[in-house]
Amino acid sequence: MRRPVVAALAAAALVTTGLGGASAASAGTQVVLPITGTTSLANPLAGGAVLTMPAGAKLVGDLDLLRDPLIEGDMLIPPITAKVRALNIPVLGDTTSTVVLEPVGKTKARTIEGGIVTAETSFRIALPEVRSDLPLADKLNLGGPDCKTDVITTTLTSTKPFSLTEALPMKATFTIPKISGCPTFLWIPLSSWALNTLMGGEGNTLDLMVGPISGAASPAPAPAPAPAPAPAVKATLKASAINASAKKVVWGKAGKVKVRVRPSAGATGTVRVYKGKRLLGTKVLRDGRATLTVRKKALKAGKHKLRVVYSGSKTLKASKRTVVVKVVKR
Known part of the structure; x- marks a missing residue:
């Protein structure tokens, strides 16, 4: 029963967004879905840190009504600036980090019973910068270019049925696995140990708004539009x-x-x-x-x-x- 639902939604999406007909959809039509929301860390030593998705976060992929998954593409998340209070200690525990969610493979979105959407996604959490907010102590960077987690795989599930005109609330939980590749001090992996202690563990959450769906910008130059009566609108x-x-x-x-x-x-x-x-x-x-x-x-x-x-x-x-x-x- 799921395939007729998928086909109906995809066809409606094509008509609504003006992306083309069935022949184009069978070959894949590129679409963009903006992403907003938060990632929350469950580790109590992280002080209840909440990371906000930055402007420009999106899913870019191909929509194909003849295929399962319906949408297959890439999560593109700009670097996130995160404020984490280690051990929940004011001032002494305050840190500023640059967090990068690195996609691993494609994100695959499907519809299931009742129009609910699931999206399977895999990524690593990279930590190029982790510094204390204290003067002088901020010279020490616990992160680095190779400081990142093992691969994280999770499934986002919508809390409402698919909509063509509104953003879709989607949630997931995930476990932060081992963090490695961080700087060593006197050949001792203190940074990796500290970051694993602070961030590692299960129960972390993604609470996102995804969409609404739109067509990707065409690389071909478009003719200049006629002046729009903006003040009247x-x-x-x-x-x-x-x-x-x-x-x-x-x-x-x-x-x-x-x-x-x-x-x-x-x-x-x-x-x-x-x-x-x-x-x-x-x-x-x-x-x-x-x-x-x-x-x-x-x-x-x-x-x-x-x-x-x-x-x-x-x-x-x-x-x-x-x-x-x-x-x-x-």
Whole structure:
């Protein structure tokens, strides 16, 4: 039963995005799916580190309605700047790292029962730079050009059925295997030992938004388009307003941020919640409403001012506002 579903989705994608007919799809049609979201480290010695996917992250591959997998391509993730608090010790444990997710082989996306999407992917985590934030100590780099993990293989699974017009939430857990190739000191692999102790282990998570699907840019030069009446288009967009609320959270438990975008008619797209520059959650609006989950231990005890951002839609402007959440100890 899965092949008719795959063929129907692929054909609809081709029509919607204007990528060509069945003959082109049978040979493979290149598509691009933007990627946003976070990677969270489960090792308690990493202090609950959350890495945000950088701008420009994407999956580039071939869509073919006559093939299984439906999409086969490459994850392209620019280097990530990561702030990790080792041993959860302020100041002394603060580090800044450059993290590179190196793809190994192709990522293969399929549809399964109910339109749910799975994506098998393999990668290594490379650590070219791992430095303390302390003055002088930052001269020592625990990482290096050959400092990386063994191959990690995991399967991302969507939490909603495939959509042609909206980003798809996808989640996965993975284990960080042995890290090797890091600098040695007096022939002792102290860097590899320290990084394995800090990062290694299971229960790490990928929490991503993938898509929406679009065609790849053609290498052939296109004729210059006629001047677009941009001011007239902008004038048709209505202002949007966000109502957001968050109940008191007991530290160690997940929190909820309830969001409503007005006017609800036309309020499609996504809302995101940030603490500073750190993305805490992303949710697709339904009837102008969404409830975002803030994972447990993502916020320390105390009051936190969170930023709620609405992406806007074809009829509504983007908007943002702040909401205060209080995290208390038991």
